[in-house]
Amino acid sequence: MCNTCGCNVTDANRHLLDEHHDHHHGHDHHAAEAGTAAAGGSVAVLKRLLDANDHEAAHNREHFDEYGVLAINLMSSPGSGKTRLLEATIEALGGELRIGVIEGDLETENDAARIRAKGVPAHQITTGTACHLDAHMIHHALHHVPLRGLDVLFIENVGNLVCPASFDLGQHRNVTLLSVTEGDDKPAKYPVMFRAADLMLITKTDLLAVIDEFSPGRATHAFRALAQESPVLAVSAKTGAGLETWLAWLRSEVAAQKTRAAAGETIRPKVQSDGVAQHSLGAA
Protein backbone atom coordinates (compact mmCIF):
# COMPACT_ATOMS: atom_id res chain seq x y z
CA MET A 1 0.00 0.00 0.00
CA CYS A 2 1.48 3.28 -1.03
CA ASN A 3 0.30 5.03 2.11
CA THR A 4 2.52 2.90 4.30
CA CYS A 5 5.49 1.76 2.24
CA GLY A 6 6.72 5.17 1.18
CA CYS A 7 6.48 4.51 -2.54
CA ASN A 8 4.75 7.80 -3.21
CA VAL A 9 7.81 9.79 -2.30
CA THR A 10 8.63 11.78 -5.42
CA ASP A 11 11.20 14.34 -6.55
CA ALA A 12 8.65 16.98 -5.74
CA ASN A 13 7.87 15.96 -2.18
CA ARG A 14 11.17 14.33 -1.21
CA HIS A 15 12.35 17.56 0.37
CA LEU A 16 9.63 17.10 2.95
CA LEU A 17 11.54 14.04 4.16
CA ASP A 18 14.93 15.67 3.90
CA GLU A 19 16.53 16.54 7.20
CA HIS A 20 18.52 19.34 5.59
CA HIS A 21 15.76 21.27 3.96
CA ASP A 22 15.65 24.47 5.97
CA HIS A 23 16.60 26.59 2.97
CA HIS A 24 13.34 25.55 1.31
CA HIS A 25 11.19 26.69 4.15
CA GLY A 26 12.86 29.72 5.57
CA HIS A 27 10.30 32.09 4.07
CA ASP A 28 8.13 34.25 6.21
CA HIS A 29 4.86 32.58 5.38
CA HIS A 30 5.96 29.36 7.01
CA ALA A 31 6.81 31.12 10.21
CA ALA A 32 3.41 32.72 10.62
CA GLU A 33 0.29 31.74 12.50
CA ALA A 34 1.61 29.44 15.21
CA GLY A 35 0.29 30.25 18.62
CA THR A 36 2.49 30.95 21.58
CA ALA A 37 3.27 28.18 23.99
CA ALA A 38 0.84 27.85 26.83
CA ALA A 39 1.57 26.30 30.22
CA GLY A 40 2.36 22.60 29.97
CA GLY A 41 4.12 22.96 26.63
CA SER A 42 0.98 22.83 24.50
CA VAL A 43 1.00 24.99 21.38
CA ALA A 44 -2.16 25.88 19.52
CA VAL A 45 -1.61 25.88 15.76
CA LEU A 46 -4.89 25.50 13.82
CA LYS A 47 -3.31 25.46 10.42
CA ARG A 48 -4.01 23.46 7.27
CA LEU A 49 -1.91 20.29 7.07
CA LEU A 50 -1.20 21.00 3.41
CA ASP A 51 -0.16 24.57 4.15
CA ALA A 52 3.17 24.27 2.30
CA ASN A 53 1.42 22.94 -0.80
CA ASP A 54 -1.19 25.70 -0.56
CA HIS A 55 1.54 28.36 -0.51
CA GLU A 56 3.30 26.87 -3.53
CA ALA A 57 -0.08 26.72 -5.31
CA ALA A 58 -0.65 30.40 -4.59
CA HIS A 59 2.73 31.17 -6.16
CA ASN A 60 1.80 29.16 -9.26
CA ARG A 61 -1.50 31.07 -9.47
CA GLU A 62 0.41 34.36 -9.36
CA HIS A 63 2.50 33.20 -12.33
CA PHE A 64 -0.64 32.30 -14.31
CA ASP A 65 -2.26 35.64 -13.48
CA GLU A 66 0.87 37.57 -14.40
CA TYR A 67 0.53 36.25 -17.96
CA GLY A 68 -3.28 36.30 -17.99
CA VAL A 69 -3.37 32.54 -18.53
CA LEU A 70 -6.39 30.49 -17.44
CA ALA A 71 -5.25 27.28 -15.69
CA ILE A 72 -7.64 24.34 -15.72
CA ASN A 73 -7.12 21.15 -13.71
CA LEU A 74 -8.68 18.16 -15.47
CA MET A 75 -9.49 15.33 -13.08
CA SER A 76 -11.20 11.96 -13.52
CA SER A 77 -10.79 8.21 -13.30
CA PRO A 78 -8.15 6.71 -15.59
CA GLY A 79 -9.57 6.18 -19.06
CA SER A 80 -12.49 8.57 -18.93
CA GLY A 81 -11.19 10.51 -21.92
CA LYS A 82 -9.18 13.48 -20.62
CA THR A 83 -6.51 13.33 -23.32
CA ARG A 84 -9.07 12.57 -26.03
CA LEU A 85 -11.09 15.61 -24.89
CA LEU A 86 -7.97 17.76 -25.20
CA GLU A 87 -7.26 16.43 -28.69
CA ALA A 88 -10.83 17.14 -29.81
CA THR A 89 -10.72 20.59 -28.19
CA ILE A 90 -7.47 21.52 -29.95
CA GLU A 91 -8.86 20.30 -33.30
CA ALA A 92 -12.18 22.11 -32.90
CA LEU A 93 -10.58 25.40 -31.87
CA GLY A 94 -8.21 25.34 -34.84
CA GLY A 95 -5.79 27.80 -33.25
CA GLU A 96 -8.46 30.18 -31.95
CA LEU A 97 -7.06 29.83 -28.41
CA ARG A 98 -3.38 29.36 -27.67
CA ILE A 99 -3.16 26.22 -25.53
CA GLY A 100 -0.47 24.62 -23.40
CA VAL A 101 -0.73 21.28 -21.63
CA ILE A 102 0.92 19.68 -18.61
CA GLU A 103 0.33 15.94 -18.51
CA GLY A 104 0.48 13.87 -15.33
CA ASP A 105 0.92 10.12 -15.44
CA LEU A 106 2.78 7.51 -13.44
CA GLU A 107 4.84 6.50 -16.45
CA THR A 108 5.35 7.19 -20.20
CA GLU A 109 5.41 10.27 -22.43
CA ASN A 110 2.46 8.91 -24.42
CA ASP A 111 -0.08 11.60 -23.55
CA ALA A 112 2.29 14.53 -24.09
CA ALA A 113 3.25 13.00 -27.45
CA ARG A 114 -0.44 12.84 -28.44
CA ILE A 115 -0.88 16.54 -27.60
CA ARG A 116 2.33 17.58 -29.38
CA ALA A 117 1.13 15.70 -32.45
CA LYS A 118 -1.68 18.27 -32.58
CA GLY A 119 0.86 21.11 -32.66
CA VAL A 120 0.39 22.19 -29.05
CA PRO A 121 3.25 22.46 -26.52
CA ALA A 122 3.05 19.78 -23.84
CA HIS A 123 5.19 18.80 -20.88
CA GLN A 124 4.89 15.37 -19.31
CA ILE A 125 5.24 14.88 -15.57
CA THR A 126 5.89 11.26 -14.71
CA THR A 127 5.17 10.79 -11.04
CA GLY A 128 6.69 7.31 -10.67
CA THR A 129 4.15 5.85 -8.31
CA ALA A 130 2.58 8.99 -6.86
CA CYS A 131 -1.17 9.03 -7.23
CA HIS A 132 -1.64 12.78 -7.73
CA LEU A 133 0.04 15.97 -8.89
CA ASP A 134 1.00 18.57 -6.28
CA ALA A 135 1.85 22.25 -6.46
CA HIS A 136 5.61 21.58 -6.33
CA MET A 137 5.47 19.34 -9.39
CA ILE A 138 3.55 22.02 -11.29
CA HIS A 139 6.08 24.64 -10.24
CA HIS A 140 8.90 22.52 -11.68
CA ALA A 141 6.90 21.83 -14.84
CA LEU A 142 6.35 25.56 -15.41
CA HIS A 143 10.09 25.84 -16.14
CA HIS A 144 9.38 23.79 -19.26
CA VAL A 145 6.09 25.40 -20.34
CA PRO A 146 6.45 29.06 -21.36
CA LEU A 147 3.28 30.87 -20.23
CA ARG A 148 3.87 33.97 -22.32
CA GLY A 149 1.40 34.06 -25.19
CA LEU A 150 -0.86 31.29 -23.87
CA ASP A 151 -4.60 31.75 -23.32
CA VAL A 152 -5.19 28.52 -21.42
CA LEU A 153 -3.05 25.91 -19.69
CA PHE A 154 -4.62 22.52 -19.15
CA ILE A 155 -3.18 20.40 -16.36
CA GLU A 156 -4.23 16.81 -16.94
CA ASN A 157 -3.99 15.25 -13.49
CA VAL A 158 -3.18 11.63 -12.76
CA GLY A 159 -6.25 9.50 -13.42
CA ASN A 160 -7.65 9.04 -9.91
CA LEU A 161 -10.96 10.05 -8.34
CA VAL A 162 -9.55 10.40 -4.81
CA CYS A 163 -6.17 12.00 -4.14
CA PRO A 164 -5.93 14.80 -6.76
CA ALA A 165 -8.90 16.59 -5.16
CA SER A 166 -6.90 17.28 -2.00
CA PHE A 167 -4.03 19.19 -3.62
CA ASP A 168 -4.36 22.74 -4.91
CA LEU A 169 -2.07 23.24 -7.91
CA GLY A 170 -2.69 26.95 -8.44
CA GLN A 171 -5.37 26.37 -11.08
CA HIS A 172 -8.40 28.64 -11.52
CA ARG A 173 -10.91 25.97 -12.42
CA ASN A 174 -11.45 22.25 -11.79
CA VAL A 175 -13.12 20.25 -14.52
CA THR A 176 -14.13 16.73 -13.49
CA LEU A 177 -14.93 14.20 -16.19
CA LEU A 178 -17.39 11.34 -15.71
CA SER A 179 -17.54 8.89 -18.60
CA VAL A 180 -20.75 7.00 -19.21
CA THR A 181 -18.98 3.66 -18.76
CA GLU A 182 -18.29 4.44 -15.10
CA GLY A 183 -21.79 4.48 -13.62
CA ASP A 184 -24.03 7.42 -12.81
CA ASP A 185 -23.59 7.14 -9.02
CA LYS A 186 -19.91 8.15 -9.09
CA PRO A 187 -20.55 11.62 -7.55
CA ALA A 188 -22.14 9.96 -4.47
CA LYS A 189 -19.26 7.46 -4.22
CA TYR A 190 -16.49 10.05 -4.60
CA PRO A 191 -17.94 13.19 -3.00
CA VAL A 192 -14.60 14.88 -2.26
CA MET A 193 -13.69 14.88 -5.95
CA PHE A 194 -17.07 15.95 -7.29
CA ARG A 195 -17.51 18.67 -4.65
CA ALA A 196 -14.34 20.22 -6.09
CA ALA A 197 -15.71 20.48 -9.65
CA ASP A 198 -16.37 23.88 -11.24
CA LEU A 199 -17.76 21.92 -14.17
CA MET A 200 -18.78 18.28 -14.48
CA LEU A 201 -18.31 16.95 -17.98
CA ILE A 202 -20.13 13.73 -18.88
CA THR A 203 -17.97 12.13 -21.57
CA LYS A 204 -18.24 9.37 -24.18
CA THR A 205 -21.94 10.10 -24.68
CA ASP A 206 -21.77 8.30 -28.04
CA LEU A 207 -21.74 5.09 -25.94
CA LEU A 208 -25.09 5.91 -24.29
CA ALA A 209 -26.75 4.04 -27.14
CA VAL A 210 -25.26 0.77 -25.88
CA ILE A 211 -24.91 1.58 -22.17
CA ASP A 212 -28.48 2.26 -21.13
CA GLU A 213 -27.58 1.71 -17.45
CA PHE A 214 -26.12 5.22 -17.36
CA SER A 215 -28.59 8.07 -16.93
CA PRO A 216 -27.19 11.60 -17.32
CA GLY A 217 -30.17 12.76 -15.25
CA ARG A 218 -29.26 10.47 -12.34
CA ALA A 219 -25.58 11.53 -12.57
CA THR A 220 -26.64 15.18 -12.41
CA HIS A 221 -28.95 14.46 -9.47
CA ALA A 222 -26.11 12.76 -7.55
CA PHE A 223 -23.89 15.75 -8.35
CA ARG A 224 -26.51 18.24 -7.11
CA ALA A 225 -26.90 16.24 -3.88
CA LEU A 226 -23.35 17.36 -3.02
CA ALA A 227 -24.69 20.94 -2.77
CA GLN A 228 -23.20 21.40 -6.25
CA GLU A 229 -24.51 24.26 -8.37
CA SER A 230 -21.73 24.00 -10.97
CA PRO A 231 -22.79 23.38 -14.58
CA VAL A 232 -23.02 19.87 -16.05
CA LEU A 233 -22.27 19.38 -19.73
CA ALA A 234 -22.27 16.25 -21.88
CA VAL A 235 -19.86 15.64 -24.75
CA SER A 236 -18.63 13.03 -27.14
CA ALA A 237 -15.10 13.77 -28.27
CA LYS A 238 -15.57 11.06 -30.88
CA THR A 239 -18.66 12.45 -32.66
CA GLY A 240 -18.27 16.08 -31.60
CA ALA A 241 -21.74 16.12 -29.99
CA GLY A 242 -21.89 18.72 -27.23
CA LEU A 243 -18.41 19.97 -27.98
CA GLU A 244 -19.60 23.46 -28.97
CA THR A 245 -21.17 23.99 -25.52
CA TRP A 246 -17.93 22.95 -23.83
CA LEU A 247 -15.98 25.35 -26.08
CA ALA A 248 -18.41 28.15 -25.22
CA TRP A 249 -17.77 27.53 -21.49
CA LEU A 250 -14.03 27.53 -22.17
CA ARG A 251 -14.16 30.77 -24.18
CA SER A 252 -16.15 32.53 -21.47
CA GLU A 253 -13.72 31.36 -18.78
CA VAL A 254 -10.71 32.52 -20.82
CA ALA A 255 -12.36 35.93 -21.30
CA ALA A 256 -13.21 36.16 -17.58
CA GLN A 257 -9.62 35.31 -16.65
CA LYS A 258 -8.24 38.03 -18.95
CA THR A 259 -10.60 40.56 -17.35
CA ARG A 260 -9.61 39.44 -13.84
CA ALA A 261 -5.89 39.44 -14.62
CA ALA A 262 -6.10 42.95 -16.11
CA ALA A 263 -7.84 44.12 -12.93
CA GLY A 264 -5.23 42.44 -10.71
CA GLU A 265 -7.77 39.93 -9.40
CA THR A 266 -7.76 36.16 -9.27
CA ILE A 267 -10.07 33.29 -8.54
CA ARG A 268 -9.63 29.93 -6.83
CA PRO A 269 -11.35 26.74 -7.89
CA LYS A 270 -13.86 24.97 -5.71
CA VAL A 271 -11.54 22.92 -3.53
CA GLN A 272 -12.23 21.03 -0.38
CA SER A 273 -10.36 23.58 1.71
CA ASP A 274 -12.90 26.32 1.03
CA GLY A 275 -15.14 25.25 3.87
CA VAL A 276 -12.19 25.08 6.22
CA ALA A 277 -11.14 28.58 5.25
CA GLN A 278 -14.63 29.90 5.84
CA HIS A 279 -15.67 28.04 8.91
CA SER A 280 -12.71 26.81 10.89
CA LEU A 281 -10.23 29.61 10.50
CA GLY A 282 -12.64 32.49 10.62
CA ALA A 283 -11.99 35.35 8.23
CA ALA A 284 -8.25 34.71 8.16
Next chain:
Amino acid sequence: MHELSVCQALVDQLRDLATRESAQRITRVLLRVGPLSGVVPDLLAHAFPIAAAETIAEGAALAIEDARVRVRCRTCGAETDAEPGSLVCGGCGDFRTDLVSGDELLLVSVELER
Protein backbone atom coordinates in the same frame (compact mmCIF):
# COMPACT_ATOMS: atom_id res chain seq x y z
CA MET B 1 -3.60 6.76 -0.89
CA HIS B 2 -1.97 10.15 -0.42
CA GLU B 3 -1.90 9.97 3.39
CA LEU B 4 1.88 9.57 3.52
CA SER B 5 2.30 12.80 1.54
CA VAL B 6 0.00 14.50 4.03
CA CYS B 7 2.02 13.09 6.96
CA GLN B 8 5.26 14.30 5.40
CA ALA B 9 3.77 17.80 5.19
CA LEU B 10 2.70 17.45 8.83
CA VAL B 11 6.19 16.44 9.96
CA ASP B 12 7.58 19.39 8.02
CA GLN B 13 5.30 21.74 9.98
CA LEU B 14 6.26 20.03 13.25
CA ARG B 15 9.96 20.57 12.53
CA ASP B 16 9.41 24.28 11.89
CA LEU B 17 7.30 24.59 15.02
CA ALA B 18 9.87 22.76 17.18
CA THR B 19 12.64 25.04 15.95
CA ARG B 20 10.56 28.12 16.62
CA GLU B 21 9.58 26.95 20.12
CA SER B 22 13.08 25.63 20.93
CA ALA B 23 11.55 22.21 21.65
CA GLN B 24 13.65 19.12 22.26
CA ARG B 25 10.85 16.66 21.67
CA ILE B 26 7.28 16.54 20.43
CA THR B 27 5.08 14.33 22.59
CA ARG B 28 1.56 14.69 21.22
CA VAL B 29 -0.05 16.00 18.04
CA LEU B 30 -3.75 16.74 17.67
CA LEU B 31 -5.36 16.86 14.23
CA ARG B 32 -8.92 17.49 13.14
CA VAL B 33 -9.91 15.54 10.05
CA GLY B 34 -13.38 15.66 8.52
CA PRO B 35 -14.90 12.95 6.29
CA LEU B 36 -14.88 15.38 3.33
CA SER B 37 -11.18 16.19 3.64
CA GLY B 38 -10.30 13.34 1.31
CA VAL B 39 -7.99 11.87 3.94
CA VAL B 40 -8.66 8.68 5.91
CA PRO B 41 -7.80 9.03 9.64
CA ASP B 42 -6.79 5.35 10.05
CA LEU B 43 -4.38 5.57 7.12
CA LEU B 44 -2.94 8.80 8.52
CA ALA B 45 -2.37 7.05 11.84
CA HIS B 46 -0.51 4.22 10.06
CA ALA B 47 1.58 6.58 7.95
CA PHE B 48 2.56 8.99 10.72
CA PRO B 49 5.23 6.83 12.44
CA ILE B 50 6.88 6.24 9.05
CA ALA B 51 6.99 9.93 8.20
CA ALA B 52 8.06 10.83 11.75
CA ALA B 53 10.90 8.28 11.98
CA GLU B 54 14.24 9.89 12.82
CA THR B 55 12.67 13.33 13.13
CA ILE B 56 11.85 15.43 16.16
CA ALA B 57 8.33 13.99 16.00
CA GLU B 58 9.48 10.38 16.37
CA GLY B 59 7.47 8.65 19.07
CA ALA B 60 4.89 11.41 19.33
CA ALA B 61 1.34 10.30 20.01
CA LEU B 62 -1.03 11.20 17.20
CA ALA B 63 -4.61 12.03 18.15
CA ILE B 64 -7.17 12.64 15.44
CA GLU B 65 -10.50 14.20 16.29
CA ASP B 66 -13.39 13.68 13.93
CA ALA B 67 -15.55 16.45 12.51
CA ARG B 68 -19.23 15.93 11.82
CA VAL B 69 -20.61 16.75 8.41
CA ARG B 70 -22.95 19.72 9.00
CA VAL B 71 -24.67 21.92 6.43
CA ARG B 72 -26.61 25.16 6.61
CA CYS B 73 -29.50 25.55 4.18
CA ARG B 74 -29.59 28.70 2.06
CA THR B 75 -33.31 28.27 1.54
CA CYS B 76 -34.74 27.53 5.01
CA GLY B 77 -31.73 28.44 7.14
CA ALA B 78 -31.71 25.17 9.10
CA GLU B 79 -28.39 23.72 10.22
CA THR B 80 -28.48 19.94 10.04
CA ASP B 81 -26.30 16.81 9.95
CA ALA B 82 -25.54 15.42 6.51
CA GLU B 83 -23.73 12.51 4.89
CA PRO B 84 -20.52 12.89 2.84
CA GLY B 85 -22.34 11.68 -0.28
CA SER B 86 -25.50 13.70 0.29
CA LEU B 87 -25.20 17.29 1.48
CA VAL B 88 -28.87 18.21 1.07
CA CYS B 89 -30.72 20.05 3.83
CA GLY B 90 -32.04 17.71 6.53
CA GLY B 91 -34.93 20.14 7.09
CA CYS B 92 -36.44 21.02 3.72
CA GLY B 93 -34.41 18.79 1.37
CA ASP B 94 -33.02 21.63 -0.76
CA PHE B 95 -29.59 20.97 -2.27
CA ARG B 96 -28.44 24.57 -1.98
CA THR B 97 -26.49 24.31 1.26
CA ASP B 98 -23.18 25.53 2.61
CA LEU B 99 -20.84 23.22 4.46
CA VAL B 100 -20.45 24.24 8.08
CA SER B 101 -18.02 21.47 9.03
CA GLY B 102 -16.74 18.16 7.71
CA ASP B 103 -13.89 19.07 5.35
CA GLU B 104 -11.28 19.97 7.97
CA LEU B 105 -7.68 18.87 7.53
CA LEU B 106 -6.08 20.78 10.37
CA LEU B 107 -3.15 20.68 12.73
CA VAL B 108 -4.94 21.80 15.89
CA SER B 109 -2.26 21.71 18.60
CA VAL B 110 1.08 20.24 19.56
CA GLU B 111 2.50 19.25 22.95
CA LEU B 112 6.25 19.52 23.29
CA GLU B 113 9.15 19.39 25.74
CA ARG B 114 11.76 22.10 25.89
